[in-house]
Amino acid sequence: MKVIVKENYDLMSKAVADNIINYVNNKPKSLLCLAGGDTPLKTFEYLVKAAENKEINLTEVKFVSLDEWVGLGPATKGSCVETLYTHLYNKLPINVEEQVCFFDGLSNDLENECRRVDSFIESCGGIDISLLGIGMNGHLGFNEPGVNPELKCAVIPLDPVTKTVGAKYFDEEVDVQAGITVGLKHLLDAKEVILIANGEKKAEIVKKTIEGEITTEVPSSLARNSIDSSIYIDTEAGNKLSK
Numbered sequence: 001m002k003v004i005v006k007e008n009y010d011l012m013s014k015a016v017a018d019n020i021i022n023y024v025n026n027k028p029k030s031l032l033c034l035a036g037g038d039t040p041l042k043t044f045e046y047l048v049k050a051a052e053n054k055e056i057n058l059t060e061v062k063f064v065s066l067d068e069w070v071g072l073g074p075a076t077k078g079s080c081v082e083t084l085y086t087h088l089y090n091k092l093p094i095n096v097e098e099q100v101c102f103f104d105g106l107s108n109d110l111e112n113e114c115r116r117v118d119s120f121i122e123s124c125g126g127i128d129i130s131l132l133g134i135g136m137n138g139h140l141g142f143n144e145p146g147v148n149p150e151l152k153c154a155v156i157p158l159d160p161v162t163k164t165v166g167a168k169y170f171d172e173e174v175d176v177q178a179g180i181t182v183g184l185k186h187l188l189d190a191k192e193v194i195l196i197a198n199g200e201k202k203a204e205i206v207k208k209t210i211e212g213e214i215t216t217e218v219p220s221s222l223a224r225n226s227i228d229s230s231i232y233i234d235t236e237a238g239n240k241l242s243k
């Protein structure tokens with residue numbers, strides 16, 4: 001796994017966006033799987049700017065949602081779908097109906113939702129880029145510690161850490177017990193796996209991801225087994241690394 005350390009969050013985000021822009025311009029028919037959460041927001045800003053400046057060709061790109069909180073949908077500010085549409089999809093020159101596939105966290109047939117998204121990913125020939133924020137417990141999407149790495153799309157009970165940390169996204173208290181997520185099998189088989197983390201609060205989990213044991217207890221560490229993986233961090237997130 002390549003480790004790319006940038007001086008600050010802004011430079012880190014710019015480097016991640018540049019990587020995605022280069023990839024897509026070389027392979028216009030790409031499938032991107034993009035995380036919600038806070039970490040990718042600045043990368044999204046750079047992607048929107050690149051689209052405005054016609055520096056990225058998005059006409060044939062497809063997007064798949066990484067995950068959603070079960071029971072939440074677009075009406076809840078802070079849901080994954082609301083975050084991605086507000087900060088990215090609605091600002092890009094794309095046809096969202098045709099180019100974006102998103103989990104419906106409100107569906108009463110979540111098993112079917114999983115198979116629907118599996119089929120979408122498979123019909124695109126797999127994921128090109130998985131852009132993944134690292135959770136405080138090392139989760140990727142809602143692939144929580146102890147997850148089966150062979151899972152494709154799945155519904156997974158939330159780890160207590162995820163429930164506690166997740167409160168930061170919502171204006172009101174929400175009762176969420178599970179997540180629907182693209183599984184590690186799809187994510188880590190991507191042509192490029194990009195992990196991102198910034199800030200002092202992520203320093204411990206970044207150290208475990210890069211220097212700790214490769215274990216399902218720290219899902220982010222499993223990215224080290226992927227054929228092409230990189231982790232972009234800022235200096236604060238890297239300050240517990242031994243080298």
Ligand code: F6R
Pocket residue numbers: 035036037038039040066067080132133134135136139140141142
């Ligand atoms: C969000 C998601 C989560 C976050 C992770 C990091 O769609 O899948 O796995 O990427 O919890 O969250 P932030 O970026 O808010 O620190």
